[in-house]
Amino acid sequence: MANYLAQFQAIKNTSDRLVVAVSRFLLFPVEDVSDLWPSVKEGLEKRLPLKKASLNNKTRNPVYVENLQAEFILTTDSRLRSRFPQEQYLFWFREPYATIVLVSCEDLDEFKTILKPRLKLIVQNEEREWFIVFVSKAHPNNDQATKNAKKVYARLEVDFNTRKRERCCKLDLNGVDASFWEDFDFKIVESIRNTLDRRAQFYEEEIRKMSEQRLMPVWNFCNFFILKESLAFMFEMAHLHEDSLREYDELELCYIETVSTPGKQRDFGGLEHGDDQAALLKPGFKPLSQIVQDDSFREFEFRQYLFARQVKLLFRLGRPLEVVMRGYSFIISFSKTLALHENTLPFCLREVWVISACLAIISSTSSIYDGLAAPDNEKEFYRLHGDLYSLCRIKFMRLAYLIGYGVEIEKSPVNSASLSMLPWPKPSIWPAVPEDASAKVLAKEKACFFLFLGYILFLKDLNETYID
Known part of the structure; x- marks a missing residue:
């Protein structure tokens, strides 16, 4: 299954909305195959995005989605070409969530003898959620054509509707009734909801089976990842962001x-050009297929990838405070992890990574925070920003020491408290600072800060130059 990773990522990058298939096979017997879809395409696409769609979350509780993005594509589209069963199930999140069957016929005998058998055959073999849109082109002034269309549609309802579910709706091209669009919206949302429920159940069952094998030799994290992220990505496309976030937290x-x-020794990563710049907001910083090692991923890249996916969802949920909280905790935790591998990582990577991570979190959350949160939350938001700035300052001073400027930093009581937490040689007693030296201390601290800020910006520009 790990062989599908590159294909899985490519499909994800091109799938940003739910797909609804429109059948072209049933534009028969009296309608030109190339004529019916163009005549209804504009009207159907105006219904997108779907307003106030009622979907079920992972616990099967209703959730109202204000603007559900979807896309109509014909069943002849290359994206729907048949695939091997295993591949189809792996990428089930990109399969159509509903199939609209377009039908147009104004002769009852033709319907009974030709169209009905074909419809029966196709819908019986249709594994997806489907419903029929009967398209009538009868002009209101043509009484006979109007009567014939009504007779055909009445028969269509009898043959394909059931007590549990109505499968048909009627679109009059020469006089669209507002009730049709209400009926159409209801049927398409119903199909999408049923498909989501069924696919979520499938993914959850497969994930449960694989979780039970975690202590067995056959366990493979890449396989687990593809299933778990497929479920998370399906929830994300359906705007069920809370459920998607929960999947990434569990992952x-x-x-x-x-x-x-x-047990097995794995490469940690962090040795490539540009790795010193944190990728906490860039889930596509590196293709996952390039960071696979055996049956897992390199920790340096993959943990940043997971965090970036979580942050994307938190922003969509409008929770910048939680982004800052999670960001600060992640930076502290991951900095400790980097310390364990510091002997194998490039010089100063840990310090530069922490600085760039802090500044990225501060910049991204400051630009969207509206300040309308409760006073306590607002205080916490800015307190955490202060902690991130303080962490930046500590790492700048650490950089100064590592590259030979440590002796130039005045050892003020404020600096002492910060520097005493760092794992580098320190005197047992800090030298006293004269009372009249405060202005000089401040000036030198500012000089060091801007010196190394310029150093970091230089590295950033250098990195962008190589990437470009």
Whole structure:
């Protein structure tokens, strides 16, 4: 299954909305195949995005989605070409969530003898959720054509509607009734909701089976990842962001347990050009297929990827405070992890990574925070920003020491408290600072800060130059 990783990522990058298939096979017997879809395409697409769609979340509780993005594509589209069963199930999140069958016929005998058998055959073999849109082109002034269309549609309802579910709706091209669009919206949302429920159940069952094998030799994290992220991505496309976030949280916990298990040695990563710049907001910073090692992913890249996916969802949920909270905790935790691998990582990577991570979190959350949160939340938001700035300052001073400017930093009581937490040689007693030296201390601290800020910006520009 790990062989599908590159294909899985490519499909994800091109799938940003739910797909609804429109059948072209049933534009028969009296309608030109190339004529019916163009005549209804504009009207159907005006219904997108779907307003106030009622979907079920992972616990099967109703959730109202204000603007559900979807896309109509014909069943002849290359994206719907048949695939091997295993591949189809792996990428089930991109399969159509409903199939609209377009029908147009104004002769009852033709319907009974030709169209009905074909419809029966196709819908019986249709595994997706489907419903029929009967398209009438009868002009209101043509009484006979109007009567014939009504007779055909009445027969269509009798043959394909059931007590449990209505499968048909009627679109009059020469006089669209507002009730049609209400009926159409209801049927398409119903189909999408049923498909989501069924696919979520499938993914959850497969994930449960794989979770039960975690202690067995056949366990493979890449396989687990594809299933878990497929479910998370399906929830994200359906705007069920809370459920998607929960899947990524669980995936992160599983990965941490996997890499913490003693046994096989794995490359940590962090040795490539540009790795010193944190990718906490860039889930596509590196293709996942390039960071796979055996049956897992390199920790340096993958943990940043998971965090970036979580942050994307939190922004969509409008929770910048939680982004800052999670960001600060992640930076502290991951900095400790980097310290364990510091002997194999490039010089100063840990310090530069922490600085760039802090500044990225501060910049991204400051630009969207509206300040309308409760006073306590607002205080916490800015307190955490202060902690991130303080952490930046500590790492700048650490950089100064590492590259030979440590002796130039005045050892003020404020600096002493910060520097005493760093793992580098320190005197047992800090030298006293004269009372009249405060202005000089401040001036030198500012000089050091801007010196190394310029150093970091230089590295950033250099990195962008190589990337471009």
